[in-house]
Amino acid sequence: MQNVYTVAQVNSYIKNMFTQDYMLQSVLVKGEVSNCKYHSSGHIYFTLKDAKGTIACVMFASDRSGLSFKMAEGHQVVVSGSVNVYERDGKYQLYARAIQLDGAGALYERYERLKSELEERGMFAAQYKQPIPKYIRRLGVVTAATGAAVRDIINIAGRRNPYVQIILYPAIVQGEAAPASIVNGIHAMERQQVDTIIVGRGGGSIEDLWAFNEEIVAQAIFDCPVPVISAVGHETDTTIADFVADLRAPTPSAAAELAVYDIDQLQDKLSEYAYTMQHLCRRIIRYYRQATEQYSVRMRYLSPLNTIRNKRLQVLSLEERLQNLMEKQLQDSRYRMAIYVEQMKGLSPLDKLNQGYAYVADDYGKTLTSIGQVSIGDAVTVYVKDGRLRAEVIDRLHQERLIEG
Numbered sequence: 001m002q003n004v005y006t007v008a009q010v011n012s013y014i015k016n017m018f019t020q021d022y023m024l025q026s027v028l029v030k031g032e033v034s035n036c037k038y039h040s041s042g043h044i045y046f047t048l049k050d051a052k053g054t055i056a057c058v059m060f061a062s063d064r065s066g067l068s069f070k071m072a073e074g075h076q077v078v079v080s081g082s083v084n085v086y087e088r089d090g091k092y093q094l095y096a097r098a099i100q101l102d103g104a105g106a107l108y109e110r111y112e113r114l115k116s117e118l119e120e121r122g123m124f125a126a127q128y129k130q131p132i133p134k135y136i137r138r139l140g141v142v143t144a145a146t147g148a149a150v151r152d153i154i155n156i157a158g159r160r161n162p163y164v165q166i167i168l169y170p171a172i173v174q175g176e177a178a179p180a181s182i183v184n185g186i187h188a189m190e191r192q193q194v195d196t197i198i199v200g201r202g203g204g205s206i207e208d209l210w211a212f213n214e215e216i217v218a219q220a221i222f223d224c225p226v227p228v229i230s231a232v233g234h235e236t237d238t239t240i241a242d243f244v245a246d247l248r249a250p251t252p253s254a255a256a257e258l259a260v261y262d263i264d265q266l267q268d269k270l271s272e273y274a275y276t277m278q279h280l281c282r283r284i285i286r287y288y289r290q291a292t293e294q295y296s297v298r299m300r301y302l303s304p305l306n307t308i309r310n311k312r313l314q315v316l317s318l319e320e321r322l323q324n325l326m327e328k329q330l331q332d333s334r335y336r337m338a339i340y341v342e343q344m345k346g347l348s349p350l351d352k353l354n355q356g357y358a359y360v361a362d363d364y365g366k367t368l369t370s371i372g373q374v375s376i377g378d379a380v381t382v383y384v385k386d387g388r389l390r391a392e393v394i395d396r397l398h399q400e401r402l403i404e405g
Contacts, residue, residue, distance in 0.1 A: 007090065008087065010090075011085060011087040011088075011090045012087060014085050014090075014092075015084060015085040015087055018083060018084045018085050018092065019084065024082060024083040024084070025082045026080075026081075026082060027080075027081065027082065027083060027094075028078055028079070028080055029048055029055065029078070029079045029081075029094055030048075030050075030076070030077070030078045030079075030102055031048030031049055031050045031055070031076075031077070031079075032048065032049050032050065032074060032075070032076055032077075033046050033047075033048065033071055033072065033073060033074065033075040033076075033077055034046065034047045034048075034049055034054075034073060034074075035047045035073075036071055036072060036073055041061060042060075042061025042064065043058060043059065043060050043061050044058065044059040044064070044067075044071065044096075045057070045058050046058075046059075046071065048077070048079060048094065055083075055092075055093065055094050056091065056092075056093040056094070057079060057081075057093060057094040057095075057096055058093060058094075058095060058096065059081075059095075059096040059097075059099065060095070063096065063097050063098070066080070066096070066097050066098030066099060067098070067099050068100075068109075069101065069109055071099060075101060076101065076102040077099050077100065077101055077102050078099070078100050078101075078102045079094060079096045079098075079099050080096070080097055080098040080099070080100075081094050081095045081096040081097045081098070082094070082095050082097075083095070107206050107207065107210060107213075108206065110213075111206070111213050111240070114213065114215060114218075114240060115240060115243065118215070118218055118240065118243070118244065119243075123218065123219075123222050123243075123244050124243045124244065128222070129246045129247075130227040130228075130246045131227065131246075132196060132227050132229065132246060132247050132258065132259065133195050133196060133227065134261060135261055135266075136164060136194075136195035136196050136259065136260065136261075137163075137164060137165060137195060138164070138165045138167060138192070138193070138194040138195050139157060139164055139165065139166050139167070139194060139195065139196055139197075139198065139259055139260060140167050140169070140189030140192060140194035140196070140197040140198070140226070141153055141166060141167065141168045141169070141197070141198045142169045142171050142182060142185035142186055142188075142189060142197060142198070142199045142200075143168075143169075143170075143171060143173060143198070143199070143200055143201050143252070144170065144171065144172070144173045144201060145168065145170035147201070147202055148202050148252075149200060149201050149202045149231070149252040150168065150252075152251075152252050152253040152256065153166070153198060153231075153252050153253070153255065153256045154166060156253055156256035156257060156260070157256045157259070157260040160256070160257065160260045160261065160262045160263065161260050161261060161262065161263040161266075162263070163263065164260050167189065167192050167194060169184075169185035169188050169189060171184070171185040172211075173201040173211060173212075174201070174204070174208050174211060175211070178211030179211045179214040179216050179217050180216070182199065182211060182212070182217050182220070183216055183217060183220040185199070186199065186220045186221065186224055186228070187220070189226060190224060190225065190226055194226060195226070195227075196226065196227050196228075196229060196259045197224065197226050197227070197228045197229070198228075198229045198231055198249075198252070198255045198256070198259055199212075199221065199228055199229070199230055199231070199232075199241060199245070200212075200229075200230060200231030200232045200233075200249070200252050200255060201232060201233070201252075202233065202252065203233040203234040203237060204233060204237075209232055209233050209237060209239055212230075212232045212239040212240065212241040212242075213239050213240045213241070214240075215240075217240070217241055218240045218241060218243075218244045221241055221244045221245050222244050227246045227247070228245045228246050228247075229245060229246065229247045229248075229249050229255045229258060229259055230242045230244075230245035230247070230248050230249065230255075231248075231249040231250075231251060231252040231254065231255035233251075234250070234251060235250035235251060354385055358382050358383055358384045359382075359383050360380050360381070360382050360383075361380065361381050361383065362374065362378065362379075362380055362381075363378075363379055363380075363381070368380065371396040371397070371398070374393050374396070375393065375396075376393050376394060376395060376396060377392060377393060377394075378392070378393045379391070379392055379393075380392070380393060
């Protein structure tokens with residue numbers, strides 16, 4: 001009769017088989033991390049997967065010293081541990097004792113570590129960034145002598161401004177010799193006294209671009225007295241050199257556009273400035289010409305000659321007014337004189353004489369107005385219109401008697 005086993009017995013038997021397999025007690029398994037969970041107990045539960053399968057993994061809290069980074073989804077890792085069966089569930093899993101980033105993952109860890117270190121040293125600070133000159137005459141380029149990057153830089157720079165001199169340092173940009181070659185290129189450009197340096201290469205994997213993540217390259221860029229534009233890879237690629245450089249360009253082509261000004265735009269701006277300057281000069285000349293004319297008028301007005309001329313005009317005006325007043329006064333006087341003459345005529349004795357009257361005077365010429373002024377026998381003179389008569393008083397008659405007579 002065939003034996004019948006419980007589930008627990010089967011799981012225990014399988015577990016014992018795993019335990020006795022020496023190879024499964026110390027294995028290195030490479031894969032991509034997924035379903036990573038950090039439990040409150042300190043244990044880490046995750047799954048390793050590749051294109052053909054998955055395996056459940058656990059790292060107990062007691063083994064966390066074997067993990068030097070925070071594991072996350074998508075990390076490529078190499079797990080050191082043992083494979084065994086969890087009897088309760090009847091599932092086998094990988095019990096991790098140590099975990100390391102694999103390949104690009106390890107490089108990424110180095111990248112993050114160096115990035116943090118340089119940032120703490122202040123090498124990424126904006127206060128150390130040099131402004132890129134707007135108008136340059138000499139452009140230094142540190143990149144591979146062949147490849148799309150150098151062709152793009154030369155073509156775009158030549159199109160934008162054919163008068164800019166491009167000096168190329170043919171650097172090694174990939175491999176173990178690349179960091180030192182790039183540093184030598186930067187120092188060579190310093191000696192050439194270029195205005196701006198472009199340091200870069202075309203795109204690639206993190207391994208291909210790693211030379212631009214080395215500390216000696218970052219230090220050379222930071223210490224360079226010439227402004228440096230970093231142009232490494234494509235827009236999505238970011239290296240340590242990009243953070244240290246004075247300006248980061250997403251591509252080598254963009255770096256050439258940032259470094260070399262467009263001569264056509266410059267000429268258009270110069271023409272615009274010339275027109276603006278001419279317009280402003282004409283306005284300024286017109287303004288000062290008008291001001292000069294105004295000052296000339298004011299000077300003429302304030303001039304002593306003008307004052308004298310005005311005074312003369314005032315004198316002439318006053319003289320004319322005086323002449324007019326004198327003539328008017330004279331006319332008024334003549335008019336009043338004529339009136340007085342007419343009035344005098346009415347009072348004049350001669351005029352009375354012309355009307356048939358006469359007046360009598362004694363020998364002394366005193367006019368006689370009363371009979372009491374003469375005596376009988378006195379000589380008197382009678383004045384008439386055309387002469388005088390000598391007479392003698394022979395009688396004196398009072399007026400009453402004359403009336404009666």
